[in-house]
Amino acid sequence: MERATGERRQNLTERIYQQLKQSIFDFELLPGDRFSENEIAEQMQASRTPVREALTRLQREGFVAVSFRSGWQVRPFDFEQYEQLYDVRIVLEMAAVKRLCEMQPGPDLEELKQVWLVAPAERLDDGPRVCALDERFHQKLVEATGNAEMARIHHDLTERLRIVRRIDFTQRPRIEATYIEHGKILRTVLERRADEAQLLLKSHIEESKAEVRKITLHMIFEARQHQNKLNTSQRPEATGEQQKA
Template sequence: MQPTPSPRSQGDSSRSRAEAIYAQLKDDLFGLRLMPGDRFSEGELAERMRASRTPVRQALHRLEREGHVEVVSRSGWRVRAFDFTRLEELYEICIVLELEAVRRLGERPAAEVSPLLDQLGRTWLVAPERRLKDGQAVSRLDEGFHRQLLDAAGNGEMARLHADVSERIRVVRRLDFTQAARVTLAYEEHGKILGALLTKRNEDAQRLLKAHLEVSKAEVRTITLHMLHSARPRDLPARQG
């Protein structure tokens, strides 16, 4: 006779399932498989995830607290529309944190920061023919570039705050990299920032980094419905908002 699972083990299993569903939905949001305005029900998600409604509801409420989705009926949900003012404010936080990180890097001995800069250089300081062309792959490298600057600054709380903010603007960043021109600019602008850091031109590095981030911030206001739906993976049907 099989032992009956304890209430604690059942609770742990439910939390684990909710965590997995949360991660999958977040990946759908950041991968543009779920777009602003898309509607869905808990039942639809439960069927797709092959799960009960309880962990689905737990995952959705967590995403609701983070500002990604909103309730539209008793069991209906919708991906929240972009709040452009909020996105610009998040970019401003990134600018403050990253400029401080670069300032700190400029004050550290070259021997301490060279391993990081050499690693970043192998990614960004490459000949044009060796550059990646896939926008989504470059967007992930771009996020890693900015994250590594914060990690190297040596303040764990700054790095954690930056990681949280970066996650909240990830969809916009990925939309930005659907444009081939932005992929090319990413290599050129990151290369200039690294060049200034490698030659200990700290003020130039901060100026170049700020200009780089300001361009991305300005792109927020250019997002259109057409851009969103053009970026949706082609094998998915469009949902009605």
């Protein structure tokens, strides 16, 4: 009985965690927004315990922060930190493609070939799905080296960058560019042209980093404007009621 209760609470915590994370990703909860555990518990129709557990998990991942006096807050975007993470990612992946080009026998990259070396008509245009495939592309390049520690560090970087990387796939031109650039990188790795593969990979990640910053700032601005309009539209009603009273 106790085990079943524990499993139910764990499932509830996971559901709340996923919903809050998605709200942050979708800019429904904006950077800097403050809220209490009671507010989330009421929205989720849950007790404070699973809410606190979900928020603690998001805190460990760097999405929210807590203050004794003012409750919880969505952490503001720290672009300097994200750029540092991107720089580490570039170093890891450049080392990975160099190793892949030197491996004997060559690495098994058939999985990537079937996804990225396809005719334009066969390319996907669903942003979230292409984002997941993009993550897999970069993870596979690192995993294929056989270095488990490198793969573990890269996985951690991927998790921490996901909130901004996914924004790159909200724009159709960026999806098309990803297919083209991944195809070039993959071909040079398969042809064992290490220097060119490293150069293409570095350029690809740096371009994504620049685009993500630009798109993120624009999306935050639009979401904030929408939020302000909603708040403004509610004020006249409140003012009118007060005047009648």
